[in-house]
Amino acid sequence: MSSAVRCPALVVAAPASGQGKTTVVAALARLHARRGRRVRVFKCGPDHLDPHWHELASGAPVHPLDLWMTGEQDCRRRLHQAAAEADLILVEGVMGLFDGESSVAELARRLGLPVLAVIDASAMGGTFGALALGLRSYWPRLPWAGVLANRVAGQRHADMLQAGLRDAGDWLGALPPIHIDSGRRSSLLPERHLGLVAARELPDALARLDAAADALAQTPLGRMAPGDWQRWAVSFTAPPAGSPQPARLAGRRVAVAHDEAFCLVYEANLETLRALGARVQCFSPLRGETLPACDALWLPGGYPELHAEALTANTALREQLRAHIEAGRPIWAEGGGMLALLQSIILQDGRVMPLWGLLPGKATLHHRLQALGPRELPPASFSSAEGEAQAPLRGHTFHYSSVDSPAAVVAQALRPGSDPHGAEQVLRHGSIHASFFHPWFASAPQLAAWLLGGG
Known part of the structure; x- marks a missing residue:
């Protein structure tokens, strides 16, 4: 396949690690999968653990996209393949939007992927708007979708955050802190050394994703109809086919x-x-x-x-x-x-x-x-x-x-x-x-x- 394929796509990024990117991506994937849409999820950078949650949420394999490790041609090929079979493509960023030489922003700009910024607003007021403006305008020609406030205390807090935005169209909603009650309050996506606990190790993993999807469904982003997502449609073109590799492990x-x-x-x-x-x-x-x-x-x-x-x-x-x-x-x-x-x-x-x-x-x-x-x-x-x-x-x-x-x-x-x-x-x-x-x-x-x- 070499012809271009159009498909709505978002890169979910943040100003830093720990802002809630994985939760938002998994919630989006689960929400749209429940609605019968075909969702493909990718993860920026090397990561074995977050994809476990995205695979459970989307029902499809998750591959990394990394301009250095996997290479731009591999990124383009996998996105093109996904666009040919999906209704929606989601890409979870890594670290902060502009962190590293092969940053999420560089990937988004090079491949034309609109950026949704997730910001932990739990201890923030008007500065939320300044941070959103900075992420949007720091690089010229960065494709932009909007901003989602995470860990918001309530409606009054959300209104304060929304009012601080320079562009009202940037607002895609607010998520409250999401916890699971299992005898005691626990993190929605628990962690240990190396990162998140793999989804298949938790018997209530799908219930955790449903809780996140239910919360996201109450936001402007979650209430968008399938046709509304076309504003973020991207044209994906496959790179030229590479040379075939010798079958060095044939028969082994x-x-x-x-x-x-x-x-x-x-x-x-x-x-x-x-x-x-x-x-x-x-x-x-x-x-x-x-x-x-x-x-x-x-x-x-x-x-x-x-x-x-x-x-x-x-x-x-x-x-x-x-x-x-x-x-x-x-x-x-x-x-x-x-x-x-x-x-x-x-x-x-x-x-x-x-x-x-x-x-x-x-x-x-x-x-x-x-x-x-x-x-x-x-x-x-x-x-x-x-x-x-x-x-x-x-x-x-x-x-x-x-x-x-x-x-x-x-x-x-x-x-x-x-x-x-x-x-x-x-x-x-x-x-x-x-x-x-x-x-x-x-x-x-x-x-x-x-x-x-x-x-």
Whole structure:
């Protein structure tokens, strides 16, 4: 497909993190899905956790859009595909609207996506209008939709906020604080280290989304008829098709751990493995499942520290993993997948939890974030693949743990611009490659294949 497709679309942004973007996007998606509209949601920047809520709300897969990590052409291709099958496209921003070199504002301006600004107005009056004006006018030619006030105390507070706007047409409504009563008041979307609790871990997740959708339905934004959304229609054109990738994993069976302990999985990474020719089979270590017959194994990130007892109780799987390694079959373990292979982890309360013990070393879970941001592995890190691919394997890092291991350091995932500060080590032990680096496989598919023995 190369023809342009028009579809209403919004980028939901904010002046900073913690303003309520995820709640608003999930509420919008749920509200319109309940009305029978086909909604597709995307998330700006690298994020595995917010998409769990958006998938539940919309009923469709959620992919990241990131001008640096996934690239503009990938963004355009996915938006074009979504526009061809959806009635509405929603894009959740990341951090503040103008934060970072590949900011949400840059994405919106480059792709022509109107910006809806969500502002936490809980401790704000007339300054709300100044902040809205600044977000709207700070960059020239920024597509603009309006502003939504969040955590508003009541109608009098909402009237005060609305009166402070320079342009009355910017007002799209006010949301009150939304809580869930389950014995005691709790946050609508609860958090822990790394971010939001995944929706599938909460039995009342859909009820939480319905509560948010019900509140949004009372706002001008929520009361808009489908035809009114055409004011934000965007023309999406697919980029030229790229060169086909060699099927470097053709005929290879790749097993992927996928459950609450290994939940940080981009669906697009699975798509890339299949496009490389792999036969992908997911399995759940937490549910006692054993290792499928495979030539390679991917252990994605997640929360093995929360499920250490259940993982170590699956002794059959641990012995299968040991045999897999002894046979020289590759394992790529990232983030929590790397932690699960270690001998133990020291939790924040000082308890020591044993893990699989297949990678020498131990981890420590800290109270403070240890690393955050984009990283990339240069082609020179992949000895046999170096001559075939000039693009680095891009991705990101985000973790509260540190690792002390005697395993060999065979590569470094660097900040953009080859900045060695904060580099993430890639460890090798036998057939294991492990790191806190979370790659976006589509950025350099042949290098991703190399990690799984396709080199």
